[in-house]
Amino acid sequence: MTTTTAVAEPTGPSDTDTETAGLADLSDLAGFDALDESVRADPAAHRVLTGDRPTGPLHLGHYFGSLRNRVRLQRLGVEMFLVIPDYQVITDRDVADRLAEHTENLVLDYLATGIDADRATVFTHSAVPALNQLLLPFLSLVSVAELHRNPTVKDEIAHSSQAAVNGLMLTYPVHQAADILFCKADLVPVGKDQLPHLEVTRTVARRFNERYPHPDGTTVFPRPRALLDAAPLLLGTDGGKMSKSRGNSIPLAADEDTTARLLKGAKTDTDRRITYDPAGRPEVSNLVLLAALCQDRTPEEVAEEIGDGGAAALKRTVTEAVNEHFRPIRARRAELAADRGHLRDVLRAGSERANAIADATLAEVREVMGSL
Ligand code: TRP
Secondary structure (H helix, E strand, C coil): CCCCEEEECCCCCCCCCCHHHCCCCHHHCCCHHHHHHHHHHCHHHCEEEEECCCCCCCEHHHHHHHHHHHHHHHHHCCEEEEEECHHHHHHCCCCCCCHHHHHHHHHHHHHHHCCCCCCCEEEEHHHCHHHHHCHHHHHCCCCHHHHHHCHHHHHHHHHCCCCCCCHHHHHHHHHHHHHHHCCCCCEEEECHHHHHHHHHHHHHHHHHHHHCCCCCCCCCCCCCEEEEECCCCCECCCCCECCCCCCCCCECCCCHHHHHHHHHCCCCCCCCCCCCCCCCCHHHHHHHHHHHHHHCCCHHHHHHHHCCCHHHHHHHHHHHHHHHHHHHHHHHHHHHHCCHHHHHHHHHHHHHHHHHHHHHHHHHHHHHHCCC
């Protein structure tokens, strides 16, 4: 299986005001080989920022879609910032449930999967005041109509159980621009659903730079690019999108028995011959794919090997593959979990560093805006 990374260099005449109109044309994703090369040639010239909402445990979809790619970038020598966007939790719910616990669990997942705490900066939104203050000038750079047009926000509003849409829901993509721009990150590894937000970030950066250049003509912000992981999307055990909140995911941290139980309950079909046919047999193919990802083989090979064994054999294979692949990660996670003090130290160090950078960026922003 490849773990190639694609760069979403948003499309066409990207310096126009139509940028936020919609999703970047996915057929136009290009240049990942070039990016891989440029990262390899000079890793220190890049800075990566990404993050995960602290709303529940990370699952296998996160791992294959994003976590392992971050670790790969870090090993190449790229500087890594991981934001735990705690303020984003209250976009579609009234209160943030078990925030501290979810935050600690994210840190555990990061460290267990190979993020190096000595080199990465891990922090929460709420611990970095200057980052949040960037939201104010940034909000002045986007129109209300643009905020309403964001397809990911529209989708979240459609799925929200709240009676009314709150202001943070509409503006959080601009807040996310602050997450990315405070540290002047140039690469943002995300899933496809986040591309509209990255367009907002690029628009904010461009408009800010145009409106407030330094006297010598240089500009404050880079225009970051999305890094899309090319790994195919994993479905949940019900055949829908694997999601923290839909009860259909296999958590990274699940124990082996829980993994077996969850996979046993996964949806399949009655055809005993196991094949890899994502369009025709999405649920069966998804399990084949998961086993293949864990074993670093092609899905066709895995399907061929199971042959006429039916769903039972398929589930046995995938359960073993998952448990074997994640055994060392889970063991490390358990070790780390025994030392909560260490987790707090990682967050404390991360927030200190993020604050120093955010303070410097905010000072620069205030300077070009002419604040006293
Ligand atoms: N919105 C992202 C999500 O729901 C999380 C996030 C917040 C993020 N700030 C970010 C991702 C900045 C990338 C960059 O998954």
